[in-house]
Amino acid sequence: MESGFLVSVILAMCVVLMAGCGTIGALDARSQSEKLERSLEQYGAALRWARYREAISFHVTQEEKFAEVDLDYLENFGITSLNILSKVIVPSSEKGGINEAAITAEIHYFHKEQGTVRKLKLSQIWWYNAKIKRWLMETDFPELK
Numbered sequence: 001m002e003s004g005f006l007v008s009v010i011l012a013m014c015v016v017l018m019a020g021c022g023t024i025g026a027l028d029a030r031s032q033s034e035k036l037e038r039s040l041e042q043y044g045a046a047l048r049w050a051r052y053r054e055a056i057s058f059h060v061t062q063e064e065k066f067a068e069v070d071l072d073y074l075e076n077f078g079i080t081s082l083n084i085l086s087k088v089i090v091p092s093s094e095k096g097g098i099n100e101a102a103i104t105a106e107i108h109y110f111h112k113e114q115g116t117v118r119k120l121k122l123s124q125i126w127w128y129n130a131k132i133k134r135w136l137m138e139t140d141f142p143e144l145k
Contacts (some may be wrong), residue, residue, distance in 0.1 A: 078112055122139070
């Protein structure tokens, strides 16, 4: 009878431990998802407030290539909004977490000398850099005309 009780206790502990592992993976995914939301907000704010250097810092490929953008040219434009139209998060093949997101967004912008508001639809691929714990964008910087 004692060995049956011991087996029951061990099985119960295994079930609890396995459930805990699933929770940790879910927490990692939620944490990355929250970081993505913050990154999208920071990126949008950087664009709206013409902090272009900060916005450009999000544009880094997985091969660690940085976006080449003419800052002098960008100073001719103002961006009034960045609206997220859709977001698809791709689960990571690694345990716990996500590592890519496909974002469809739209920006409204104007050339400072012309004043006409234009809109540009963007298809962006964001990826999570686990080394620096930051979301970055694989996609080129928006081409404003």
